[in-house]
Amino acid sequence: MPAASTAPYAERVTGVHPTDVEVPGLGTVLVLTLAPEDGSERPCTLGPAGLANVARAVADAGARAASSEVAAVVLTGTGRTFLAGADLHLIRSADHAAQVRELAEGGHEVVAAIADLPVPTLAHLNGSALGGGLELALACDYRTAVAGVRAIGLPETYLGLLPGWGGCTTLPRLVGPDTALTVIVDNPARNNRLLAAATAQEAGLVDAVLDVDGGPAAAVDWLRRVVTGEVAVERSSGDFTDEEWLAAVEARHPLAEAKAAGGAPAPARALKTVAASRTRTRAESFAVEDDALVDLVMTDQLRAGLYAFDLLTRRAKRPAGRPVDVGPREIGSVGVAGAGLMAGQLALLLARSLRVPVTMRDLDDERAERGLAAVHAQIDHAVTRGQLRPAEAEQLRPLLRVTTQLADLAGTDLVVEAVFEEPAVKQQVFAELEQVVGPQTVLATNTSALSVSDMAEHLAHPERVVGLHFFNPVAQMPLVEVVRAARTDDETYATAFAVAEACRKSAVAVADAPGFVVNRLLVRLLGEVLGALEEGTTVADADAALVPMGLPMGPFQLLQLVGPAVAEHVLVTLRENLGERYPDSPGLARVVAECRSFVLGEGRPSATSPVDPAVAELFGSRPLAEPRDAAGLLARVQKALAEETSLLLGEGVVGDVGDVDLAMMLGAGWPLHLGGLSPYLDRTGAAEDVTGSRFHEPGVASLPVDAT
Structure with a gap:
């Protein structure tokens, strides 16, 4: 049965609390502290109302600075978060491009206003600074971070977005295009790697790492010493050559192309946006970011990715089905x-x-x-x-x-x-x-x-x-x-x-059901590939067929990683328990009996291990006159997975389809940018072809029907 549609979402508004701090030798420093308006301890995010609050506070700071009332401005956060960036729930619920553009342009207006303040500015990263939060910090003249901060970065391309509040413009000019693209493209592709405070300082994103006990007062004192010349801040000249920009962008093209082939367009769009910022003014480059952000947000792929991210950040922490009225036994040994x-x-x-x-x-x-x-x-x-x-x-x-x-x-x-x-x-x-x-x-x-x-x-x-x-x-x-x-x-x-x-x-x-969730679905997928080989599909076509799924590795690398003997044992077990949709594979039995390998090379197989074409000689027990090509096999796998997912739900193996998606992402590496398994099957049409309906109503893990 399709999941319920998303309910209307109300922004959780972030407020700004101004405080004047008198600093001998410097004057009045205005400290702007970001905090949730409702008084909760949740991480601060920004939607239209929150952006308006920040814009007003920055405008007031600018007016006071212009009249010499304040000598510097410090921006900081509360609790363990500086600022977590744009409100992803608002992005996920946006049904019109105009809403997305308003959010993008609003963020750019705030960033520009911070950058244009006529007095020294400092962002003190008291906690996590992610996405738009880091982009606001990059607009300041200086940045300090508490020693214990471990989450600094621009994770947007991991989610299917790109840094759309100046990150693609400001960061390359600050630290150079190669370091910037490491943060924007490379680190998100490495399972969303984030930077600790010390690493961020080494990369040039942070100017100083301060003691955890110092608080904003330590940051204010550090700024005083910088302004008065007691402390020198070393920076690159910012004059990076065309060759450096070209080399940095070109080096990421293979990764971006591979991601795009697997259904993730964001890294390639980020590369293009960073490259464009080289020759444009700030305003022109911000406009390019606006266009790119709108284009990415108004896609089914992005909505699926945000649905998956919500599963990983919420449902994974509070698993459905866990007993709530009975406590666990104590484990002492x-x-x-x-x-x-x-x-x-x-x-x-x-x-x-x-x-x-x-x-x-x-x-x-x-x-x-x-x-x-x-x-x-x-x-x-x-x-x-x-x-x-x-x-x-x-x-x-x-x-x-x-x-x-x-x-x-x-x-x-x-x-x-x-x-x-x-x-x-x-x-x-x-x-x-x-x-x-x-x-x-x-x-x-x-x-x-x-x-x-x-x-x-x-x-x-x-x-x-x-x-x-x-x-x-x-x-x-x-x-x-x-x-x-x-x-x-x-x-x-x-x-x-x-x-x-x-x-x-x-x-x-x-x-308790054969194969539970992950192995049942993975072995069904691998069984379809092995069955196609038995019917005459070439190894090359079978290897290429699943590339659009964007899986961590191809079917043959996975078979070798699991171990052919283990794969055969599980395939036989599931065939005995679930029936002939788990096909018999004499070729796999021969791989095991003859101690053959699906891939070339020694050691643990990886995603790049080349497939051994000679393994084809072991298959072909049930040849068809017209065996499936790569596209035909992909369609066959999609329909098989749709059928198996429907059966899992019908048999009550899991509570709902969200657990299927969560299990496949965490247990099988199913790509987050595809939204997990079920949104992908909805988007490709396999779900409706096999079951007569989608797993999700439009708007849950895709654009609403009337989105424009």
Whole structure:
């Protein structure tokens, strides 16, 4: 059933609080503090009303400066945020281009007014400065930041926008086109990488990093020392050559073209806008930004991206389906059944997150000791990469131990099973565990596709069995599918969510069904590709077919990363449980039997690993007279995913389609700019072709019907 349309949205207005500070040797400094008008602690954003408030405050500051009442102006924020930029909810709800242009031009008017103030200006970044917030700061003469600030950047192209309040104009002139494009294009493409205060200073975005305890007073004193000549601020000349601009833009063309091919036009438009700012006046360049912003906002792609961003920032923090009337059990110690690669990753994550003893158990001393050594190697690697402080590493090591004795898990409050993916093996492990652990111990399985209910079926206490499907690699992947078996009770389920939250993972509640959500959809996708190969589609066409989806890697790289044997096992399992829409693939079986690879090169496959064309000789068991080309295979995959998504919803595997999208973004890397899976299927027409209706009403993850 289609999701409900978006409700009318009222701007959460940001106000400006002026304060005069008398500074010996300088005079009156006007401090303008941004804060929500409703007194809440939410991050400040700007819509038309908020922009009007800032415009009035800056105009008043200008008038006072012109009459020599103030000697300098400082702009700062409250709490942990300087300014989070434009109000994305207003952008998402805009149904007319005129509304977007008003917001773009209003931001430019404020930025220009700040830049034109006749006295020294300083933006003191007390907290996060993102998008339009950073653009307002860039309009000031100087910028300081609190040492602990870790979120400075222009994430617009990550969302499908571009810096539209002067970022494409001001930043290249301040720090140079190459550094500017690193912030505008490169960092958002790196999973929205943001800058800490010290890094922002190195890049030239910030002039000084101040003590966290100094507050605005320290910033005012720093400005006094700059104005009086006690402190010199080093800046580049700003005279960057045409060659530097051309080289910086050209270097990003391959990335922008790849993003555009995958349905993300914003990086290419940002490149074009930055390039245009080189030879234009400020007003002319601002007009180019206005046009670009309007063009991007008034697209289905942008609305889908903002829908997805809302899922990631709201729903992921408050997962639907989590019990609200029952609290979790306390976890004072953890057991892990198994000591292999996945078990070791889980043990380290749980010890680091819960700060409780974690005991791995395997069948013999050799495997047990090898598993513990692998965990210690993970710790050493994390220290080497700066991801773990040496002192923290030394605190972790005593929490991790290994055993071959099942009885050593007797006192644990949670045991996570991470053994071989065979139902009989897992049933045996749980049966053995139940003989030694207490009746309140939560028994969790990390299975990726098998029935949790079947594992618990013959236990005395099946109500304390739950699925906790962490994704590999455990430390990096942000998703956990929390699987409710047929008899899982609320306390157990609440405990599973609490564990996921403690591990700083986003949890999605799923019912116990084959493949749950992510693997069910991913294997359906890969199954369609493998089925097409069996029917005679060329490897080259199959490799090219999914490029418009913008996935992190192609199907063959993904098959190799997962492991052909694992892929075959899951494909066979889902075929047995869900039917022939998960096709038989003799070619995949041959890849496994002959130890072949889908890609060339050694080591872990990446998105750029070249596909081995010779693998085609293993497929072709069901040749068609006219096999599908790339476009035909893409359409086939789209319809297959639409069908499988509809079945997931119809079977109640998830509460609604938002959880499908969240799971696919966090567990499969489905691109945010596509809005997750369901908006993409709506936009391509696959949803209506297969199910007769869209997953979302127009306006939820697309433009409203009457948008102009």
